[in-house]
Amino acid sequence: MDDQPLPTAWSFVRALKMSKRWILHEFETLLSHRELAHMTVLQFDGHGLGDPGLQALAKTTNLPKLQTLRLRHNDIHGPGLVDFAASKHFPDLRELSLKGNELGDEGITEFVESPHFPALRTLDLGMNILTPSTLSALFASAHRDSLCALDLSRNGLEDHALCGLTTSHRLPSLTHLTLSYNTFCETVFEDLVESQQLQTLTHLKAHGNLLNTKATKTLANSVTANRLQHLHLGHNHIDDEGAIALFTSPHLTSLTHLDLSYNPLTSESIKVLLRSPLLAQLDEILLVAPSIDVDILESLLSHPALRPHARQRLFEVQPEQQLQSWAKKHNITFTRHTKKAELAKQLCASH
Structure with a gap:
């Protein structure tokens, strides 16, 4: 992505989910565009943006309406999250997913104790090697009273x-x-x-x-x-x-x-x-x-x-073998090409 202004149509974009792997410079360039002002959803999973990517995001003022941020599997560590925790640019953020990074105690502690995310409802910290001390900081935080959903899986x-x-x-x-x-x-x-x-x-x-x-x-x-x-x-x-x-x-x-x-x-x-x-x-x-x-x-x-x-x-x-056994018992016709879901549906109708 070059440094030219984004097409006018971008001002109508509300959600951006990127599947191809972006390099850090492309991501930083994207964040510099004011046409993103109405964006509410940003998803960059598996792009290897690292701490510099999250630090660049923390600095931008071009996403004032962002509500959902997903940066799963991006090699993000503590420093990036520390800077993001200090950012005051995302007051409407409701969902944050950082699954599959290595955030560390310092980064998570800084984030959960940050007063800058009053609207946060959903927090996904799965696959981050969390420690009991990190969780104690989360549970004791005076700033996460609005949190409705918490994912601590695979830690x-x-x-x-x-x-x-x-x-x-x-x-x-x-x-x-x-x-x-x-x-x-x-x-x-x-x-x-x-x-x-x-x-x-x-x-x-x-x-x-x-x-x-x-x-x-x-x-x-x-x-x-x-x-x-x-x-x-x-x-x-x-x-x-x-x-x-x-x-x-x-x-x-x-x-x-x-x-x-x-x-x-x-x-x-x-x-x-x-x-x-x-x-x-x-x-x-x-x-x-x-x-x-x-x-x-x-x-x-x-x-x-x-x-x-x-x-x-x-x-x-x-198990599919069991479904086939029941189908024979109830005289339900099937072939080796019959999908398991279809066989289950026919069996359900017969019971």
């Missing part, structure tokens, strides 16, 4: 990482929390309950951890879990006892989406689900476990309390 976090929540009470608006693909095991939900943070959450994603029955029971037995609508606990170590605690909990009255895929469940917990009032309130339940008896699983799929969309989604996540 190698352990149970003690969220203990700062128990003394902060600084995220009163948080409704969406993503903790996926860390190494949380037993006490992570204890911290959520003790901090009273659980009572604000409507969406909790914690798949791909080491969560066990104790953790699941803590969640199921909490009276503050009554606002949870989406609960994703797939790919953990939750057994029948933990699943039954969820299925029989009197507190999950708002739950509409439940994912327990690829946990070591057996038919025993599914039998309890078949008798649970929870089944009728779910719009989606995802269960994939080799130890569940096929006949019990089909009983679930045929249950009159199971909502149509939930039945469709449950069929869709089953």
Whole structure:
């Protein structure tokens, strides 16, 4: 990109998402144009802009209406975020995604303690090797009261990482929390309950951890879990006892989406689900476990309390070989070219 003014049409552009790899000079040149004044969305993922790119962005005054900024996988480290945190040019920023960088304690601490982003609602810090001290700074910040969604996935976090929540009470608006693909095991939900943070959450994603029955029971037995609508606990170590605690909990009255895929469940917990009032309130339940008896699983799929969309989604996540077996049983014609989604749809219609 040269230094010539952008075409007049650029003044009407509201969102810019670049897929090709830009070099730093091109990015800096773009930021120098006043025609970007009405831009609200800027997405430059995987461009290797590094700290100089974020520092250039921090200096520009040509994006006063920017609301969404996504700079994922850009080799950004602490210095760039420190400068961005000091910038006063983005008062309307609502979403910031910095997934897949190496931001460091100093950069994140400076940002979360910055008073210059009062409108921030969504913060994605996934894949940044966060430390407990960094999270403590986030939880204690007096400037993140408006934060509604926080992504801490893929950071190698352990149970003690969220203990700062128990003394902060600084995220009163948080409704969406993503903790996926860390190494949380037993006490992570204890911290959520003790901090009273659980009572604000409507969406909790914690798949791909080491969560066990104790953790699941803590969640199921909490009276503050009554606002949870989406609960994703797939790919953990939750057994029948933990699943039954969820299925029989009197507190999950708002739950509409439940994912327990690829946990070591057996038919025993599914039998309890078949008798649970929870089944009728779910719009989606995802269960994939080799130890569940096929006949019990089909009983679930045929249950009159199971909502149509939930039945469709449950069929869709089953192994294709199992779908073909059921199709033969119900005389549903298919070929090796029949797509899995179409086969699931036909099976759903037959149940």
